[in-house]
Amino acid sequence: MPAPTHPRPHNETLANGLRVTLRHVPGLKRSAAALRVAAGSHDVPLAWPGLAHFLEHLLFLGTERFPAQQGLMAYVQGHGGQVNASTRERTTDFFFELPQASFSGGLERLSDMLARPRMDPDDQLREREVLQAEFVAWSKDAAAQQKEALFEGLSAAHPLRGFHAGNRDSLPVEQADFQQALKDFHQQFYRTGQMTLSLVGPQNIEELRTLAEQFAAALTLGDKTEQAAPFRLMDNPQTSYQQVGERHGNLLFALEDLPKSSADALAFLCHWLNNAKPGGLLAHLQRQGLAEGLQACVLYQFAEQALLHLQFTAASGSLDTIRAQSLDWLSFFAAQQDWPALRAEYAELLQRQQQVSGALQLARLDSEQFESGLSESAVMALKAVLGKIGTVDNFSSHWHLPAANPFLRTAEPLANAGLIRGQTSAHRGLRTFAQDRSRSRRERSPMQFSQALPDNSDVGAVYVRWQTEAAATAELQAKLQHSLREVSGDARQAGVELSFSTTGNQWLLKVTGLQETLPAVLEHALKSLTQVGANAVKEEPQPPLIPIRQLLKALPEHCLPVVGESDDAAYLWTSSRWDGLALGLNPQTQSAMGLALSRIPGTPDNQLPAPSAINTGYLWRQIESASSEHALLLFCPSASHEIADEAAWRLLAHLCQTPFYQRLRVELQLGYAVFSGLRQIHGRSGLLLGVQSPTTSAAQLHVHIQQFLDGLPALIEQLDDASLALQRQTLADQFDDSVLSGKEAAELLWQARLAGHSSDYLLQLRRAIAQLGRPALLAAAQRLIRAEGGWHGLSSDPAPGAPWQAAK
Template identity: 55%
Template sequence: MPAPAHPHHLHLTLANGLRVSLRHAPRLKRCAAVLRVAAGSHDVPLTWPGLAHFLEHLLFLGTERFPTGEGLMAYVQRHGGQVNASTRERTTEFFFELPVSTFGDGLERLADMLTHPRLTLEDQLREREVLHAEFVAWSQDAKAQQHVALLEGLAADHPLRGFHAGNRDSLPVEREAFQQALQAFHAHFYQGGQMTLSLAGPQSLAELEALAQRFSEELTSGPLRPQDAPPALMTGTARRYQHVDKDHLHHVITCDAPREALDFLCLWLNAPATGGLLAELKTRQLATALHASVLYHFAGQAVLDIDFTVEAHSDSATQIGTLLHDWLSFFAHSDWTPLREELALLNARQQQILGALALARNDSEDLSEHAVTGLKAMLDSLHLQPSQHTWQLPPNNPFLRPPAKEERAGLIRGQTSAHRGLRTFAQDRSRGRRELPALTFSQALADDGDEGALYLHWRFESDACAGLENSLQPLREDARQAGVELSFEVIGKDWRVKMIGLHEPMPAVLEALAHSLNQPQEAPPPPLPVIAIRALLKALPACCAGTNPETREEPVSWATARWQGFGLGLPVTCEAAIKAAAVRLPGQPATLEFKLPGLSGQRVWHEVKTDSDEAALLLFCPAPSQSLDDEAAWRLLGHLLQGPFYQRLRVELQLGYAVFSGVRQISGQTGLMFGVQSPSVSLEGIVDHLRTFFEQLPALIDNSEDLGNLPLAQQFAAQGLPVAQAAELLWHAHVAGHPSDYLARLQQAIQSLTPKDLQHAVQRLQDASGGWRCVANGPPINDFWQTAS
């Protein structure tokens, strides 16, 4: 088995106790930081459930040095990065990603907000309402409540059974005892010895270490304080139980195996290949899906959940349990050497492809001997009987290894040099068949790296089927492991497939895609419930295309389907292999038009049903035209108003926990998008707040000393854009008919905008020159809106 080698990875412990993990990856275009505090919701005094989550929120509300408008969140958003935080059972994470030039300033803001939070009573009262809104949504969310029910088999006194989200009742900020507890929790845990900082970027390890050192100097020093060990997961000698919830059967196992060992088990347990557990369950019509995951891991305690999606008519928990234990027995007595080699290849590939933030968060390791011992002990503790079924270990992922090369280059498979005349003729004929004018390759993205992108677009005579991608999930997972993200999108009569990542496996992935699409389609599974605003986001592209957002379930006809492809950043050898594979794609190559129906100043309302009664609304405002000048004005306007929109509707008005704005592109059309989901305000009230905000935009521009032209323009510099982001921009530019130097022209257009230009853009936004498209989970609020047909 190959020895793990991470020459660009360094672990350190600094003088103030801060543990540091540094990853140098020259291929990265951005930098990322992940700060993990060894304290979470289970470390809070029982009197104040939700305090850890509450503190996480409060830390983002500004400090004396960096007020809200200059704090980490506003700074990262202004420079086109991403930022967030998460409170788990025993850890709290803060993470962000930024361009190299601004990364140090981001770290400075992170250190300041962790060390010097403002924690004013006014901020706490406002933020408590936000947490209460999240709590209301959580209490109404079916998936969240199913998770609560799943854990009822654990011991009643274990903190996993407790309430930790926080609400008005559990966060009495007016009481002095609560304030003392909040301050004590922050002082006890938010110091260097309790923290781990992970940095990833293109800088050298020495540069990253210097950044980490400067960060640590801003923190309070302190020791690593042990977190209290929790009580037993289950009472007595019990170590596992079953939980049934509608069409899901859960087998829950509690154990003390290492996390890496359980992740290794889940990887192979979830494999859908022939000869595995899922394949056998499908053959027997006992289950349609299987998902094994680690729900909890801390201080020698682990909860493993094996979730089976059972057939509607199935009442065979015993049969499923028997097959599960039989497979586990087979796995326990198998030779894991080839699986460990496969895992090493998988981890190496992920190191090669992950973006900065994912790389900073990645702690996957090859399976150690300690983990092997722990996993075998865990399986032995289940007292499994000898396996009675003929199982097979999953085959190797075909995309993790380079494609086999022909023994003699230039010859068709099976021919020798004696066939050179035939070879030339045959190749000429083959070349003619493979010249696909519908498959084009752009030079707008340099092909000197390891990554590229391929977009494939089909158009059917009737609405596309939601089940098109159902049978492609195994392929999608294999491709992801090999470094190619495969995604799908249904937009009315159109279906788009996107491949982004390492270009080496792409031809093989395309071959497998073509093979799968030529097979009979599977029926789509019932849609999973999602929060209302996400349902609206999913429906938006179809609404913009003027089609029904509810996709049909009947199989599509490939006979009359037409398709078109567009590649970016792919070397010539990869292009040739992709062309050869593309001839097997179903449907006819064609040149497709992507022009979306114009709104011509109309204000159109689309009603979409959701699982939630909370008011949810998306307002999409397309630019008046597809010119680069209009796109630049719309982008700068979106850049300028993002922070104030969040501040006004989320922080000051407290409309809800889901409040956002930004620029969205749909089939080449650029628009401003505003989203709100509120537990307390009606759709009419949300629209009123949006219109009031629009009326305040002229004053916002007048009062802005800097519109932000330069930092926004820098976000579109080709040399600083990750391949996935650059490819998406260039795909939409291609659809919109822009030239190949689109990025450079867009930068110039943004930099040349004046306050007068932006005021003109605001006027056109208010007048709905490009139209307004509202997607909401209720009917039109008045006659001002035109109901979508």
């Protein structure tokens, strides 16, 4: 295993009281900031539930210096970054990621919006309606209500039992008392002593410190305000309770007076509770027919309190029996002497995950202040936690610790690639017949080892695609996904992401992550997929998705022609044809992939055509939804596969993003889920626009989207030459090698392969964007409006009528 490349962050407190964590990671392509305010929904005066969440929303609505169209959200999205915020019980988080060159501009906007929000009354009225729509959706969401019901066993005085969502009734923005409370909350908590800023990037520590000091200079000065201690979790001597749901059994442990490092201890405990390998709690419950699934998590933690939740899926056995078995396993776990092997594996997986994490993931991790393993103080805290749960010295003898994760073992160093027995690096210029034969086999292989990405990083990517004779039935899809569970979980812990999708007759296995582990993960995944048995798989019921997410999940399937179905896995594998793409792999990793490649089922085929997407006409598909809300996705593919058309569509999507959000969400108040962007599906690029609304029908949403698209030419004409050139350059820069992560570049190159482009696709795309003039962009807008590439509508509502045709 190479030496850790992500050392622990540097911590300090600036002169004005702002606490900062700074992490220098040389290999990163982007920088990220995570700002945590020590105040949340439980710190709000009882008279104004939802005030903290409301304030978080208001801060994004612009300042005098940076109006909403130039504020943080528009700025980050315009530079191809990520941005979001979250209000929890005792914290509020703001976080974003940007290319290094534009990072300081993001920090400038974040500090300005935190320190000098406009708090405009009209903005407040409009934003309250957004929270009202969120509240309506929340109140109808079964999963959200089930989570809320979990707190019913707690003391009525504890804030977890209170209402904190915020809605039209709890946020009387017209009242002077409410406005004063809003102002007081901002002044009390949004100041330097109450904040922690985490910065991560390729900049050195001194550069990051300078950025932090510039950020802090704009903030309101002030010492930390101690957050009020909550009431005890339970108002009786009990420390736990249980609840029975329709498909779930729940055990909850209310933990008080916890020692330091309890957060790390509970994270460690949940990790091993969730381990499904033989010898563990879940495997035993499944074997006894008591439950099919287990998920352990900490629902709440603040000060010296925590609420530990164990949820058992399809709990067919008595919850009392399940509780007894759970306490028996916890007693076995508590009896282990300081958990040396488990601690070593846990530390290794945390290190692996940091090694493959991007800037934003690392910044958010640093803001949580978790350790990189289980320290000695955390060991003592874990023993205290287990004691409070009620573990005993007597327990069953059938328990044993889980088998080690095979992908976390340090791999043996591979022999120098390209050398055979007796050769050394001095012979590298010599060729042998054996090497020539090996080279010719590789060149004929449908697995293309692309040189489009450099091979000197820790990470790589492998894509394997099959075209099958028929689509997999829903039951077979479930079996295939189930077969990968253990491999996928072990791989994720070892720094490799594994995904398998079956979309029509297009099956795709994608493996991305640490190179040293990637070949073994691919080999195990292929073995699991091709050994799917005939026995039915009982899948754990998943909570229903909100309508817009349901449509996003269904979209790729509905962009392919309809094909027949089969549940015969063996037939589909053996009759399939496959090809693949490997990116960023060094010679050692390529050499190690030989066994995995020999196990790929089906017939190798380097001439597999791209999926034949439906790309003409106006096709509308209604997706049944249990929700009463309305949702619409509109996917508008580019007029052709040509890179020039893709470049034009990308620039149109880039120009649309902020105005579309501003028009439909802010001005028209149509819904709280409003977005637009460029999406690639089966190699085809298209503009994707989505809205979910509690009151506006899909037909009406379509009218508003159509009107917006009809206004695109005018939007382009309004831009002066300098602004258009700046937008064009900003977009082109997003595809530069210095900005794209390996994972992002790999996905773009895979989509390029599906579209039939060459390996220099990224260079061609940047050039095509840079060459886009106003006439070509206006022509592309007209082709988009005329639906020359076809329009695909997915909705929870029926088709609105001509020119739309309901797809069968």
